[in-house]
Amino acid sequence: MEEFLRLIIGKYNYWIYITLMMIGLYAMIAKNNLVKKIVGMNIFQTAIILFYISTGVKKGATIPIIEHSHDAAHQAVRAADYINPLPHVLMLTAIVVSVATLGVALAVAIKVYHRYLTLEEDEILKQIREP
Amino acid sequence: MSEHYPALLVILPLLASFFISAAGWLRPACCFPLAVAALGASLLVSLGLLSIVIGGGPVSYRLGGWAPPWGICYQVDHLNALVLAVVSVVGFINLTAARTHVKKDFPERAGPFYTLYVLFVTGLLGMVVTGDAFNLYVLLEIAAITGxxxxxxxxxxxPLSSLNYIFMGTIGACFYLLGVGYLYIVTGSLNMEDIARLLPPLHGSKVVTVAFVIMMVGIWLKMGFFPLHAWLPNAYTYAPSPVSSLVAPLMTKVMVYVMIRMVVTVFTVDYAFGVLGLNEAVVWLAVIAIVAGSVLALAEKDVKRMLTFIVVAEVGYMVGGFWLGNRPGFTGAVLHIVNDALMTLCLFLAVGNIVYAKGNSRWESLPGLFRTMPWTMGALVVGALSIIGVPPTCGFFSKWYLLLGAIQGGHYGFLAALLFSSLVSVVLFFRIFEMGYFEPLGAPHGPTHGQDGTTTVREAPLGMLAPLWITALGLILVGLYTGQIVGRVIRHAVPAMMF
Incomplete structure (x- = not known):
């Protein structure tokens, strides 16, 4: 039990990312309203961003800007002092991608609304079945 | 100049798409010529790359001069040079056919259409050419979002089908991204070859297993591998004709390439087939995909919708052939990427012509079509024979390699599925031929025409027939030159561990 708790508390960021991801997935599968589904999709993408960000973090490390860079040659740079910037940079791209996906999804949802005058999936399906 | 080909391949259409977008506002008439110029240029570049690779072996290009593990590196070897050529050929041929559709269906949106079209092809070309796992994700999303x-x-x-596709596609792409993340945690690298170099000591690691499985599920979602195919039929059926004939041949095929690239280059054959030993299970999944795709196609009463289920079955061919894990299976899978892209293009172009003339492609529209649209139906016959696998057409040869692979691997379930699917294709297409050839115009369930049975349906314009027939003749030519393609290109792409 104690070990299990330590597993949860020690890696709480990963547990949060999995929880968020499952919330997003649940919303995409189970929700009836298309906008709620789109929100679920965005939560899903955000969860992965959180995952990447937390892989770059180190305890007691600081932002990766080397101080006193003019005489940097005299001081060895210790990698453990700085967080890993690469996953963070990757996530800048992923954020752009998720914004673009969200934009396209909402634009398509507007088209769906103009066509069926509703965003509830069951009502749309009813309209499709009985033309 | 030729040393910059890998970068030009992606950058030319990418930059052109901005100009096309601007032309859409200022001079809408310029959009089409600009798009043709952009994709024509990348077609020439990709053919140039193919001949360079055939002549002198793989090419590597460092973007911005940064050395591989840190910078993004474009790798062109025999496998992706071939796929690049196919993507640019299909994109270009279909573009020339798209013009008539755009003029008829949405003339006021020509600018956005050509911009998205060129960006879509850019994304696919980038996915195929890149040697960086994260870069692949970005280009995958470029192709997906424009799609x-x-x-x-x-x-x-x-729009509703597209929204459904957005949800499924996003889950797929995110799973791929998650897989890349897990690989990055254990290796600290994003370059494919660098990851492959660092992975062997980690083969027992659970993280690598999770990365592999989650990445494969993501890729399968994107390619519409059977249990994950639910988004595909609706999205491809309701899309406008020039879009279906662009997305259906290319997206699934490029995702099959990505799967092969990930397994062969990143995880290595040793890991996927030796350590994990998933191949038997995946081939059985492919068997289910082939059988289910064929059976579901039988139930459809619309040519276009039927074709989308054939696409689902064909994805099963390629996935199964690759996971057989032997030389003929791999050859068949890669050859089938080429052939299936062309076959699907041919069939969807022909259906596009029928939709152009009749308004839809349901069974009711078919009677008498051989008389009114002989050229379109002729090309449809060539494409159908290729899907069935009749010898002079290219479909026969890839199916032959797949069958050889199934026999060599002793996987008779896959063998049976291939034969079953060919027989079902015979039924599917001969039903269409029968309706188009023998049933009289207008009766019994055709739309009502004049008293004397005359009709206003005419053959599609030359601008649509020419690309269609170039593709149809291409099917036969590729079939005749199969020996060259296999001997000079695919033979060098087969990993050394497969035999």
């Missing part, structure tokens, strides 16, 4: 927008341009249920 969603293109599909949503259709009428009726298209």
């Amino acid at each position: 969603y927008a293109l599909i949503a341009m259709g009428k009726g249920r298209a």
Whole structure:
């Protein structure tokens, strides 16, 4: 039990990312309203961003800007002092991608609304079945 | 100049798409010529790359001069040089056929259409050429997002199908991204070859297993591998004709390439087939995909919708052939990427012509079509024979390699599925031929025409027939030159561990 708790508390960021991801997935599968589904999709993408960000973090490390860079040659740079910037940079791209996906999804949802005058999936399906 | 080919391949259409977008506002008439110029240039570049690779072996290009593990590196070897050529050929041929459709269906949106079209092809070309796992994700999303927008341009249920595709596609791409993340945690690298170098000591690691499984599920979602195919039929059916004939041949095929690239280059054959030993299970999944795709196609009463289920079955061919894990299976899978892209293009172009002339492609529209649209139906016959696998056409040869692979691997379930699917294709297409050839015009369930049975249906314009027939003749030519393609290109792409 104690070990299990330590597993949860020690890696709480990963547990949060999995929880968020499952919330997003649940919303995409189970929700009836298309906008709620789109929100679920965005939560899903955000969860992965959180995952990447937390892989770059180190305890007691600081932002990766080397101080006193003019005489940097005299001081060895210790990698453990700085967080890993690469996953963070990757996530800048992923954020752009998720914004673009969200934009396209909402634009398509507007088209769906103009066509069926509703965003509830069951009502749309009813309209499709009985033309 | 030629040393910059890998970068030009992606950058030319990418930059051109901005100009096309601007031309859409200022001079809409310029959009089409600009798009043709951009894709024509990348077609020439990709053919140039193919001949360089055939002549002198793989090419590597460092973007911005940064050395591989840190910078992004474009790798062109025999495998992706071939796929690049196919993507640019299909993109270009279909573009020339798209013009008539655009003029008829949405003339006021020509600018956005061509911009998205060129961006879509850019994304696919980038996915194939890149040697960086994260870069692949970004280009995958470029292709996917433009694909969603293109599909949503259709009428009726298209926006709803596109939205469905957005949800499934995003889950797929995110799973791929998650897999890359897990690989990055354990290796600290994003370059494919660098990851492959660092992975062997980690083969027992659970993280690598999770990365592999989650990445494969993501890729399968994107390619519409059977249990994960639910988004595909609707999205491809309701998309406008020039979009279906662009997305259906290319997206699934490029995702099959990505799967092969990930397994062969990143995880290595040793790991996927030796350590994990998933191949038997995946081939059985492919068997289910082939059988289910064929059976579901039988139930459809619309040519276009039927074709989308054939696409689902064909994805099963390629996935199964690759996971057989032997030389003929791999050759068949890669050859089938080439052949299936062309076959699907041919069939969807022909259906596009039928939709152009008749308004839809349901069974009711078919009677008498051989008389009114002989050229379109002729090309449809060539494409159908290729899907069935009749010898002079290329479909026969890849199916032959797949069958050899199944026999060599002792996988008789896959063998049976291939034969079953060919027989079902015979039924599917001869039913169409029968209706088009023997049933009289107008009766019994055709639309009502004049008293004397005359009709206003005419053959599609030359601008649509020429690309269609170039593709149809291409099917036969590729079939005749199969020996060259296999001997000079695919033979060098087969990993050394497969035999």
